[in-house]
Amino acid sequence: xxxxxxxxxxxxxxxxxxxxxxxxxxxxxxxxxxxxxxxxxxxxxxxxxxxxxxxxxxxxxxxxxxxxxxxxxxxxxxxxxxxxxxxxxxxxxxxxxxxxxxxxxxxxxxxxxxxxxxxxxxxxxxxxxxxxxxxxxxxxxxxxxxxxxxxxxxxxxxxxxxxxxxxxxxxxxxxxxxxxxxxxxxxxxxxxxxxxxxxxxxxxxxxxxxxxxxxxxxxxxxxxxxxxxxxxxxxxxxxxxxxxxxxxxxxxxxxx
Amino acid sequence: xxxxxxxxxxxxxxxxxxxxxxxxxxxxxxxxxxxxxxxxxxxxxxxxxxxxxxxxxxxxxxxxxxxxxxxxxxxxxxxxxxxxxxxxxxxxxxxxxxxxxxxxxxxxxxxxxxxxxxxxxxxxxxxxxxxxxxxxxxxxxxxxxxxxxxxxxxxxxxxxxxxxxxxxxxxxxxxxxxxxxxxxxxxxxxxxxxxxxxxxxxxxxxxxxxxxxxxxxxxxxxxxxxxxxxxxxxxxxxxxxxxxxxxxxxxxxxxxxxxxxxxxxxxxxxxxxxxxxxxxxxxxxxx
Ligand SMILES: Nc1ncnc2c1ncn2[C@@H]1O[C@H](COP(=O)(O)OP(=O)(O)O)[C@@H](O)[C@H]1O
Ligand SMILES: [Mg+2]
Numbered sequence: 234x235x236x237x238x239x240x241x242x243x244x245x246x247x248x249x250x251x252x253x254x255x256x257x258x259x260x261x262x263x264x265x266x267x268x269x270x271x272x273x274x275x276x277x278x279x280x281x282x283x284x285x286x287x288x289x290x291x292x293x294x295x296x297x298x299x300x301x302x303x304x305x306x307x308x309x310x311x312x313x314x315x316x317x318x319x320x321x322x323x324x325x326x327x328x329x330x331x332x333x334x335x336x337x338x339x340x341x342x343x344x345x346x347x348x349x350x351x352x353x354x355x356x357x358x359x360x361x362x363x364x365x366x367x368x369x370x371x372x373x374x375x376x377x378x379x380x381x382x383x384x385x386x387x388x389x390x391x392x393x394x395x396x397x398x399x400x401x402x403x404x405x406x407x408x409x410x411x412x413x414x415x416x417x418x419x420x421x422x423x424x425x426x427x428x429x430x431x432x433x434x435x436x437x438x439x440x441x442x443x444x445x446x447x448x449x450x451x452x453x454x455x456x457x458x459x460x461x462x463x464x465x466x467x468x469x470x471x472x473x474x475x476x477x478x479x480x481x482x483x484x485x486x487x488x489x
Numbered sequence: 490x491x492x493x494x495x496x497x498x499x500x501x502x503x504x505x506x507x508x509x510x511x512x513x514x515x516x517x518x519x520x521x522x523x524x525x526x527x528x529x530x531x532x533x534x535x536x537x538x539x540x541x542x543x544x545x546x547x548x549x550x551x552x553x554x555x556x557x558x559x560x561x562x563x564x565x566x567x568x569x570x571x572x573x574x575x576x577x578x579x580x581x582x583x584x585x586x587x588x589x590x591x592x593x594x595x596x597x598x599x600x601x602x603x604x605x606x607x608x609x610x611x612x613x614x615x616x617x618x619x620x621x622x623x624x625x626x627x628x629x630x631x632x633x634x635x636x637x638x639x640x641x642x643x644x645x646x647x648x649x650x651x652x653x654x655x656x657x658x659x660x661x662x663x664x665x666x667x668x669x670x671x672x673x674x675x676x677x678x679x680x681x682x683x684x685x686x687x688x689x690x691x692x693x694x695x696x697x698x699x700x701x702x703x704x705x706x707x708x709x710x711x712x713x714x715x716x717x718x719x720x721x722x723x724x725x726x727x728x729x730x731x732x733x734x735x736x737x738x739x740x741x742x743x744x745x746x747x748x749x750x751x752x753x754x755x756x757x758x759x760x761x762x763x764x765x766x767x768x769x770x771x772x773x774x775x776x
Contacts, residue, residue: 284682304684314679318697318774327693328683361776379683 234296234305234382234415235259236281241290243276249440250276251287256434256446258383260296263409263416263453265426267470268436269481274419275387277441281417282306282385298382303332307381311388313368315360315375321347322356325375342378349408350374366397370404377412384416390425402428406453423470427463428456435473438481444473567747574748579728584752586728587718590646591756594653594721595714599707602658606665606706610699611691620666627659632720639724649721649729656717657710664706668699701775704768711760715753730756 241254250273258264266274279285281292283306298305315324325343334342347353350370360368369389376384390398402425409416420426426433433447449466451459544564550556551563574580608615609623631652638648638655672695680690722731730752737745 282682284678306682308679308682310675310679312675314673314675316676316694316697318700328685330693331685331689359774361774375683 234294234298236294236383236415236417237292238277238281239291239293241277241280241287241292243273243280243285244288245276251280252440252442254290254441254443256443258415258417258432260415261413262431263418263429265430265433266417266419266436267421267423267426267433267474268441269438269474269478270421271481271484272436272439272477273441274421274436277436278308278385278387278417278419282308284308294383299380302380302382304328304379305382307376307379307384309369309372309376309384309386309389311391313360313365313372313392315368315371317360320357320359321352321363321371321374324360324371325378328375328379346374346377349377349411350404364397365393366401369393369401373405373408377408381414384414386416386418388420389418391420391422398422398425405429406456410454423467423474426470427466429453433466433470435470438477438484444477562744562747564747566744567751570742570744571748571751574733574745579733582728583730583733586726586732587722587730587756590649590653590721590729591714591718594650595657595711597650598654598657598714599661599710601654602661602706602710603665603703605658606662606703607669607691607696607699609662609666610669611695623659623662627663631656631717635720635724644725648724649726652721653714653717656713660709660713661703661706664709665699665703668702668706669695671702672698701768701772704764704771707767708761708764711764712757715757715760719753 235257237257239255241251242249243251254277256264266277268274276285280287294305316327319327322343325346326339329339329342343356344353347356350373352367352370352374355363355367355371360371363371369392373389390401393401406429418425418429427449430449431453433449435444435447436442437444447466447470449463451462456463547556547561548564551558551561551566556563571580574583605615605619605623609620610616634655635648635652638651642648642651676694676698677690680694685693718729719731719734722729723735726732730749734746734749734753737743737749
C-alpha cells in the first residue's frame with residue numbers, strides 16, 4: 234500500500250498551518266517528518282490518517298490493501314491514548330471488539346501481539362502501573378493487533394526518557410523487519426529520524442512547507458554500523474533546521 | 490620584582506596547603522529539614538474522639554444545668570426518645586416510608602439526570618435546547634414548587650417522590666454534562682482512529698471517562714435528596730423521618746426532634762459511605 238499527498242494545504246480559521254505539501258510514501262518505507270514545533274506535523278499526520286480534512290489538496294492511497302488488515306491506517310500517539318480503566322489486555326481487545334472476530338481468535342491475536350512487544354507478563358496490569366515505555370509498548374501492541382498496512386506515529390517516543398527511547402527504537406526496527414509495515418513517523422528528534430527513516434521530510438516553520446526530502450540509503454538494520462554517516466546526515470538536517478527552529482521559537486514567544 | 494614573585498608563590502603555596510587541610514578543619518553542619526508542613530495525615534482515632542468528647546460535654550452540661558433543658562435536651566433524653574420510638578414499633582414505619590421515597594425518587598432522578606447530561610454532552614441540538622432550560626431551573630429551590638407538585642401529582646406519595654426526583658435530577662445533569670465535556674479528547678480521537686462505532690465510543694470511552702464526575706454528582710444529589718425529604722414530608726405525610734421531625738418540632742418535643750435529626754444525619758453518613766465504596770470499586774483505575 235502506498236500513500237500519496239498532492240498539494241496539501243491546511244488552515245485553522247485563518248491561520249495557515251500547511252502549504253503545498255506533496256510527497257509519496259512507498260510500500261515498506263518509513264518516512265520521517267521533522268520540523269520545528271508548531272509547524273503542522275501532527276496536523277499533517279491527522280490529515281493522512283483521515284482524522285482531519287485538509288483545506289485543499291488531496292490524500293489518497295494506492296496499491297492493494299492486504300485482506301487481513303482490520304484497520305489499514307493505524308495511529309500511535311505521543312500520549313499513548315490508553316484507556317486508564319482497562320487493563321493492558323482489555324485495551325488491545327477494545328480495537329477488536331467492534332469487528333466480527335470470534336472470541337478465541339481475539340484472544341490469540343492479543344496474546345500474539347503481547348508476545349511480539351514483550352508484554353506477556355503484563356496482560357492484567359492497569360496503565361497506571363506501567364512505566365512510560367511500557368505504556369507506549371502497549372499502544373504499539375494495540376496498533377499491531379489490527380494488522381495495519383500503514384502506521385502513523387506521532388512523536389511516539391517523545392514522552393520517554395532517552396534510555397527507554399533507545400530501547401524502543403531498536404524494538405521498532407526489529408518489528409519493522411518482521412512486519413514490514415509502511416509508516417509515517419513524526420518526530421522532532423533528529424537522531425530518531427536518521428535511525429528510523431528511509432526518507433526524511435524536513436518541514437519549514439509554520440506554515441509548514443517541504444524544505445527538503447533527505448533519503449538515507451543505509452538499511453535500517455545496518456545503521457548501527459554506520460554511525461559516522463548517520464552523524465553526518467544528522468548534521469545536514471540540523472543545518473537545514475537550525476534557522477527555522479530559531480525563528481519558530483521567536484515566533485512562539487510573541488505569538489498572537 | 491624577585492621578592493614580589495616569591496611572595497606571590499608563597500601565597501599560592503599557603504592557599505594550596507590550606508585547601509588540602511580544609512576538610513579536616515571544616516565543621517560539619519547538618520542540613521535542616523524544611524520540606525514539612527502542608528501534608529494531611531490520616532488520623533483515624535480523632536473523629537470518634539471528637540464526637541464522644543462533644544456528646545460527653547453536652548451530657549454533662551445538661552445534667553449540671555449549665556445547658557438549660559429548654560434550650561437543648563440531653564443526648565441521653567434524645568436517645569431515650571429514640572428507644573421509645575423503636576419500642577412503639579413506629580421507627581420501622583418511619584424509616585421504611587422515608588427510604589422508599591428516597592430510593593425511588595433519587596434513583597429515577599439520578600438515572601434521568603445521567604441520561605440528560607449525556608445527551609447534552611453529546612448532541613449539539615440537545616445542548617442548545619436543554620442546557621439553558623436546565624440552567625434556568627437548577628437554582629430554583631424545589632421546596633417552593635412543592636404546592637405545585639401536590640396539585641400535579643396528588644398529596645400522596647406522588648408529590649413527595651417528585652420533589653426528591655426533581656431535586657436529585659439537576660445536579661446529576663450538570664455533573665454528567667461536565668464529565669462528558671472533560672473526557673480526554675485524545676482518547677476519543679484514538680477511538681475514531683481505530684474505526685470504533687459511535688456507540689462503542691460512547692459506551693467504552695465517554696461513559697467510563699465521565700464516571701468520576703457522575704459519581705460526585707450522585708454524592709451531591711444524595712445529600713440534596715435527604716434535605717428535600719423533610720420538605721417533601723411536610724405536607725400530608727403520616728410516616729417518615731421528616732414527618733416525625735416536623736411533628737416533634739411543632740410540639741416542641743426537642744428530644745424527639747434531636748433523635749430524628751440524628752437519624753437523618755446517620756442516613757446521610759450511610760449514603761456517603763456507600764458512594765465512597767462505589768467510587769473505590771469503580772474508580773480503582775485512577776492513580
Ligand atoms: N484544532 C486546532 N484548532 C486550531 N489551531 C490548531 C489546532 N490544532 C493545531 N493548531 C495549530 O496549528 C499549528 C500546528 O499544530 P501541530 O500540527 O500540532 O504542530 P506540530 O505537531 O508540528 O507541533 C499550531 O500553531 C497549532 O496551534
Ligand atoms: Mg505535534
